[in-house]
Amino acid sequence: MEDKFEINSRIFKALGDSNRLKIIDLLSSGEKCACEILKFFDISQSTLSHHMKILSECGLVKCRKEGTWNHYSLNLNNANKSILFFMEIITCLD
Template identity: 50%
Template sequence: MENEYEYNSKVFKAFSDPNRLLILKMLKYGERCACEILEDLAISQSTLSHHMKILCDSEIVNYRRRGKWMLYSLNEKNCQAARDFLTEITSMKDLCDINEPRQIC
């Protein structure tokens, strides 16, 4: 079983590519078919498959098959968890002593 930091590193790896960020922005507006995503990106079908595998493996994106089509959508629960984690690690309120930034509580 992976720990919280291993899981979050997968998520932030998924966020670390410009094409994957564009895909996430497209999915923000609702479920999209792979063919629709491909139309809006200047990449090959195999490259799209690679990006979708990373996004799905990170559990930020859900997928389902409808006939011969693959449909993708954001996983709202895991997107919120990523926002919460980023807030947690960048929040100053959790510091024990502002004068000793290396101290971990």
């Protein structure tokens, strides 16, 4: 079983890319189809799929398939856990 450091390391690594941060920002306003997300970037569909795979695998993004389209949304539970983890490790409790 992965510990909280390994889990959050994967999440923070995924956030180390500016396009993925922009995707998180877009999804903060609600679920979006891949085609909607793609309109905001000058990247190929396969590159977007790569970014979405990384965000999904680390647990920050959920994917829902509807027909041939993938709809993405933030996994707020995991995002909040990572925020709390980061606050915990940078806060001195003297």
